[in-house]
Amino acid sequence: MAKRKKGRDVHGIVLLNKPLGVSSNHALQTVKRLFNANKAGHTGALDPEASGLLPICLGEATKFSQLLLESDKSYQTRAYLGEVRSTGDSEGEVIRTAEVPALSDSQLADIINRFIGDVEQVPPMFSALKLDGKPLYELARKGMSEAEAKAIAEKKRRVIKIHSLTLDARPSDHELDLTVHCSKGTYIRTLVEDIGDAIGCGAYVAKLHRIQTGPYQGTDMLTLEQLAELAEQGFETLDQVLLPIESAVPGWPKVEICVEEAKRILNGQSLRTSLEDAASVQLWAADSARQQLLGVGQVSDGVLKPVRLLNIPLQLAD
Missing domain, CATH: 2.30.130.60 (Archaeosine Trna-guanine Transglycosylase; Chain: A, domain 4)
Structure with missing residues (x-):
């Protein structure tokens, strides 16, 4: 007996502006419910403390999720200098502090430019990568030492590509605003930590916002609140925001x-x-x-x- 479908046969891609404090899976399930779709999938998770572009594929568009997952991404991030935190972002505990050296814009640019091209990364312990079937963040939360955590993460060392990395602003002596265009699998937390180490004071991610995934730009995003308002007007209105499946492979x-x-x-x-x-x-x-x-x-x-x-x-x- 064929399994009965739950929801509508609706096909297309939604460009969601995922809010802070919401997991990618929660955002996915919310969009799926609003569209009453029988099938949905996202194209690469964002941490709860990150915001921005999360393309969500509905129906048969889910067959293109992997293509988008493997595509290049772009982010805007704020690096906070002088502190290293356990999670690599503002949610973690401070484990080291250091004085921030006085560097000119040109000196900072020289350091930042070292990270353009092929770069080796050790994924952060607080990530969804798995070791022996267990996510690294589960291992990290068991109270192991920093040395033990780094030894485990080292086993997942990988080479990623930074296509471009620009210094956009210096809001304060402790902050750098950066825009990163990178290959799949890039951890911005690790990149920021490595830049902080190169500067000599350590750093963590204070803000992270994704602005591009593959062919999609963040200028066309919709919030959960906007989608909910459209849903109140009926599926005919809501479905108008869906991008066609072929938009995932425009070239x-x-x-x-x-x-x-x-x-x-x-x-x-x-x-x-x-x-x-x-x-x-x-x-x-x-x-x-x-x-x-x-x-x-x-x-x-x-x-x-x-x-x-x-x-x-x-x-x-x-």
């Missing part, structure tokens, strides 16, 4: 096929084609009046293959 080549070919693709078959090889393409079916996204595929050696198909009934005429 991928678009391949259009006829309805008969679309039926073969939806059955998992491949098609002969004269198209040039492409690792990733958007697959579209088209009739004389409209188009419909089928999913994504690839072209190799004259063959068009489906890779990930949407479970949405074909709505075009033969």
